[in-house]
Amino acid sequence: MSTESRFSRPIPRLAATAAVTAGLVLLAACGSSSDSDGSGTPKSSSKGSAAPGAKAADSNGVPTQDVLSGIAADPALKAELPAKVRDSGKLILGTSQTPGLTGLPHGGEVDGKQVGLDVDLREAVAKVLGVRWDVQYGTFPTVIPGVQNGRYDVGQDNFGATKEREKVVDFATYLNDGQSFLAAKDVPVDTVKQLTDLCGLTIATSPGSTFQQILTDGAGKCAAIGKKPYKVEYYADNGTILLGLQNGKVQVSFGPTLGVKYQSAHVPNTKFLGEISTTPVGFVTAKNSPIAKALSDAVNKLIASGDYAKIFAKWSLPGSGIPQSVLNPTPTF
Template sequence: MPLVVALSLTACAAPEEENRGAAAAGDPSAVAAVSINDSPDQNRIIPAKDDTVAALLPPEKAAAGKLVIGVGAAGAGFPPLAFAATDNKTLIGNEPDVAVAIAGILGLEPVLENTSWENLFIGLDSGRFDLGASNITVTEERKLKYDFVTYRLDNLAWLAKKGAGVTITEPADIAGKKVAVGSGTNQEKILVEWAEEVKRAGLPEVEIKYYQTNQATFLALGSGQIDLYLGPSPAAAYQVATTGTSEIVGTYSGAGADLQGKIALTTKKDNGLIEAYAAALDKLIESGDYAKILQRWNLTNEAVDKAEVNPPGLPLEAK
């Protein structure tokens, strides 16, 4: 049975509408009811093959007939982006939906493989995965090894226990706090940068914490073991809506203060696939199917107008 939840719209506030992209407090009361189908019967949008777009594929990939899609959502996943359905095995969410639709336009059979975040990149490096669809932010460092085509804006959210009475707008606001973040993510780079700024200012140091799953992170937040969690805005909003035990206390661009972060489909650099992915995504946008996919997961505020291949990403100096 579909699960009815309320997701915070303010969690996806565009950073350019804020002060140089700095965090702004979210309003947990500003919500919109949306019905999310968390069953294994997804009725995904699978467009018909577009011969013109499919012709952009390298011959060997077209002949293979399959598009192997890596999603780094092992364990509890990260709803509403990628997570297990009520049968505890079917991978559902916005990221699989977009990738499966891309495969349809390319005339390829989608093969979804759920893996850990670390193994996702190992799989891309080895060629095991043709495509990574896992809330991957474009960074200049990653562009050295991978090609990207953007399909969502990247916004982050600061999550605190409900009633914590904090607002995160600048590094000084996290001084002396225990903050959880995902290992190897771009939000980790941002948090480390903020923590270093706090230290340089002579304020109480930030203690950065790591957990294996989102579930463990949220349990730690609820029990008071940590003060804050910095993670993708959609996942934070979903947590607020479905539990009522936490609240968004600030938002921030995934690429930092001066650049709007972009989420991208990812593939091994120079493997000849990225132009086909970009054309397929533009076709999805043109047909309206892209908007429908985002709408069903309440991610309309993170929509892009067109596919961008290897746009400016999180700078190397922001590591």
């Protein structure tokens, strides 16, 4: 395949992000007043006009339930933190900033405020530990190195626990996510169960991710069965990928299951193709840092209290959580 195909020309980042964000907002605002369409994706209800029993949402369809104010600090868990953290009352968090709604349900921004499942989970953990987050923004490829060199105490960016990552950082798990595909509506594939179902197609994903690793590891599978290999293109901006799916410049995207399912319900002219694997996701800390155990214990406290389940229910993701947080789970790849 020529390297100068119509699928290989990047879309201008700012225009793409703005256009897709606007589209997601419009779709959410015009959605049904019910809280789910059956796929685990929240629909919208207008502010102040929710039907009895419906979940509260803002005018963008983003849920607004308060699932944090009732969470109390646990002095015993706070005592697990290093003295420096206890004295300062803060943990420095490295993460990437996702504008608009393109990163939901994991993360997004509404009126300058960060929102999302991951945001609620980390705020709940901070409440249990009796500290606050000092949030500092990097990029997905720079957060883990920032944890390694001490710039951040903790990293959070939907990081899957892999063998290579566990060599350099510790994980404290807080959910399981999967690896799934979203396609433009006219792509001649409706279900993907293995990578060879995508032979001959162009796949867009983010660089430095588990998705890149999976596609790289499987690069020879199509040729091995006599089919044309798939081609991979990398985009740092998810909004660019989503706009590309709508305008025909991207055939298939590869990303986290929770996000892909959300996108399939909110981005026009796309379809969910399926999930091929799952991965434990967690906060990352420096190797052998006591912070990792404190984070894991805090997640388990939230699971035991029921607050963890409330957060997943808020984002219409019941059943997507984990029964127990663990340190450094056995990687799936």
